[in-house]
Amino acid sequence: MHFSTALSFTLLAGIASANLAVAQSKEIPTDAQTVLKTVRPEAIRNHMRILSNDSLRGRKPGTKGFDMGADYVTNQLKAIGYQPAGENSTYRQDVPLRRWQVREEASTMTFLIDGKEQPLTYGKQFILSPTPDHATSNVTAPVVFVGYGVTAPELGYDDYTNIDVKGKIVAYVNGAPNSFPSNQRAFYSSSKAENAAAHGAIGTLAFSLPSDLRNRIETAAPRARQGIYRWVDKSGKPQRTVPAIQGAASLSDSTARLLFTKSPVPFRDVITNVQKNRSQAFPLNISARIKARTDVVEDVAGYNVVGVLPGSDPALKDEYIVCAAHIDHLGVGRPVKGDSIYNGAHDNASGVAINLEMARLFASLPKAPRRSIIFVGVTGEEMGLLGSDYFASNPTVAKNKIVANIALDMPFFFHPLLDIVPYGAEHSSLGRETEQAAEFLGIKISPDPIPEQTVFMRSDHFSFVRQGIPALFIKSGSETGNPNLDGTKLNLDWRATIYHTPQDDMNQPFDFKAAAKHVQLQFLIGYLAAQADSRPTWNKGDFFGTKFGNQDVVK
Structure with missing residues (x-):
């Protein structure tokens, strides 16, 4: 990598969360702008540190380590006021898995x-x-x-x-x-x-x-x-x-x-x-x-963690924006460089951590969003998007009331967040919220720099697309602010050397200020979609909307 871990943490220590830049805009309500400024980079780091600790042994579904990670996420949701939205008035949705x-x-x-x-x-x-x-x-x-x-x-x-x-x-x-x-x-x-x-x-x-x-x-x-x-x-x-x-x-x-x-x-x-x-x-x-x-x-007793922040609008609170990130990783496997615990710090303790901080921002609003916000920490993503597919196919709320999904997986914050690749934004009206939020935060929108990696099919948002639900999956782009640092090369090098290895741990040069900006972006897109008079829709004639969109659901 091109950064040192010590430098990254030194920079982090000097960041006051209230000083994270947020532009002023008449299009974004003051309450939302105020909440955006409270994002905490150090909380993201702490969530990641706990979820990727060796004691969780890689969070493989069906293991004690996964249970520990799921319990942590559940307790965080309880603490910020999210209500149980799993089965039988719990935060758990069972997902029966078989190998x-x-x-x-x-x-x-x-x-x-x-x-x-x-x-x-x-x-x-x-x-x-x-x-x-x-x-x-x-x-x-x-x-x-x-x-x-x-x-x-x-x-x-x-x-x-x-x-x-x-x-x-x-x-x-x-x-x-x-x-x-x-x-x-x-x-x-x-x-x-x-x-x-x-x-x-x-x-x-x-x-x-x-x-x-x-x-x-x-x-x-x-x-x-x-x-x-x-x-x-x-x-x-x-x-x-x-x-x-x-x-x-x-x-x-x-x-x-x-x-x-x-x-x-x-x-x-x-x-x-x-x-x-x-x-x-x-x-x-x-x-x-x-x-x-x-x-x-084998049979594996998998499960998702599901919590909900009820909406405030009597006419819209039974519609849901689902924010998803996968809790699981690969567990313990073949040793690499003397380490056999596949901690999954970036993949995907980072996505869970950012979504937890985003969930806190929603709960911190003086008045809840008009639509309800569902947080789902899914299982079995590494096994083939299984937990998200199970939830999208068998949701714990009415399927036709899930109006959008925003998923997060390995957002890549090893450099400042200057541009994003919003997979799925071009397919539905969520593109408008994405553009508005990005412009507000001073973030550019870029095309996919690595189309050969077929990223759009490789994370949990696609489980919702398959059910006809407009979805977003946002990753950082390639701009780093450093002419000597190629963001695309950095990404590809990470995938070639760190991805799905035990070296994906906390000893990496994460930029937690960039992670906090991911929180702000995800929150703002979800907030705008939750506040809109109309639910998100597929763009007319869109490929995925035509292939999967249910016209009885998407109006």
């Missing part, structure tokens, strides 16, 4: 080329994803290449044009065309199994471009071998699965090339077409056999 794992010794994959079998080596040439809907799978079918595996008619792109994949296995490249807008690119990168099933496929083979080192199976295999989690309904049925897909594999680069042994198009030309965003589909003239055994490994 599935591939039994490797009972799972194989073979290519059938010119009538000859070519067995592949598990973990080196391929890895299989668990299939929760199928304890055993045995699929043999011809393989069809379908480019990126994307169907996006609104963007004039379809890899399945003029190809029949019913009863077949489809092979596709990870990612989506880089010509797509950032958030649509994220969506289509993450919804390929569903699209394959919709076209009748029964299996999938995924591989990365030779230049894409992030998704190589050498990197993915260790985590893939830990299995997958899903939440289950009351009958024990797993949710967010694709039952039609009976076998799903990821291939190494060399195995992907082998897949094209009999291809009518050379592998190098296929890659060139992919890189030029050209849709393509054709039979590969080989077959694949996938035999898989998927075992239930």
